[in-house]
Amino acid sequence: MYKLYNFQNSGNCYKIRLLMNQLGIEYESIEVNILQRESRTEEFLTINPNGRVPVLQVGEKYLPESNAAIWYLAEGSKFIPTDRFERAQALQWMFFVSAQ
Numbered sequence: 001m002y003k004l005y006n007f008q009n010s011g012n013c014y015k016i017r018l019l020m021n022q023l024g025i026e027y028e029s030i031e032v033n034i035l036q037r038e039s040r041t042e043e044f045l046t047i048n049p050n051g052r053v054p055v056l057q058v059g060e061k062y063l064p065e066s067n068a069a070i071w072y073l074a075e076g077s078k079f080i081p082t083d084r085f086e087r088a089q090a091l092q093w094m095f096f097v098s099a100q
């Protein structure tokens with residue numbers, strides 16, 4: 001089962017939870033209170049040296065960056081277009097949003 005290092009009020013975390021719900025993917029949520037700097041502890045920095053949530057845990061591996069997690073989870077689903085140009089457009093919007 002996946003684990004999601006997660007802060008309830010974070011939009012970057014929300015979009016992963018939304019996708020997992022849409023795809024019916026089960027996961028364990030591990031709440032990291034960023035307001036109490038729980039993402040900056042020595043322990044958490046071994047999970048993500050960037051000190052931020054979300055982080056998706058896949059087996060023994062950690063995947064920070066919400067868009068990377070979304071791309072990983074959505075592979076093979078209707079959320080990643082099969083058409084090459086449309087796939088690039090999906091990435092276009094993901095890059096656009098992360099640059100705002």
Ligand SMILES: N[C@@H](CCC(=O)N[C@@H](CS)C(=O)NCC(=O)O)C(=O)O
Binds near residue numbers: 037051052064067
């Ligand atoms: N580009 C990253 C941004 C992650 C990010 O900014 N996370 C914020 C919450 S939305 C965070 O963990 N802030 C805590 C901190 O910087 O200590 C992503 O998309 O996952």
